[in-house]
Amino acid sequence: MEHVKELGIKFLAIAVSIYAIFGIFSNANWVNLLWISLLVTGISYLAGDMVILPKFGNITATIADFGLAFLSLLILGGLFLGAEVPIITTSLLTAFFITCCEPFIHGYIVNHFSPDSYERKDLRTQNQLQTEFAEETNEHTITKNKHHNDE
Structure with a gap:
């Protein structure tokens, strides 16, 4: 039910973008x-939200x-709308507006699905730590050591 x-x-975010941009530039x-909205939603949800989001x-x-x-808008726009529409420009502009909504959608998905599957795993192992040791110095000890060495 959560997927629905x-x-x-x-x-809704994709359809509004597609109807707005493709509606303005084409008949x-x-x-x-x-x-087009249904297919782009399905492709984007399966590949982007179910595969890439949990892993990366x-x-x-x-x-x-x-x-x-x-790519989806470019291919589907060419198939459904034909060549009389400036498909590349329209697809780029629509993809930009869809992408502006995506971080919010991803945040919703991450908050409402199991947190274990959407947390980025730390790829480092436990014992790969380095420690750096240095001597603490300030200007008074540097000048004292310099005068002491000059004598």
């Missing part, structure tokens, strides 16, 4: 935009979601 709510939030049918964290998942959204 998160998919709904993600779909696209709303049914085609609905299909929010920043990497957000960057990956930009790439996934751009």
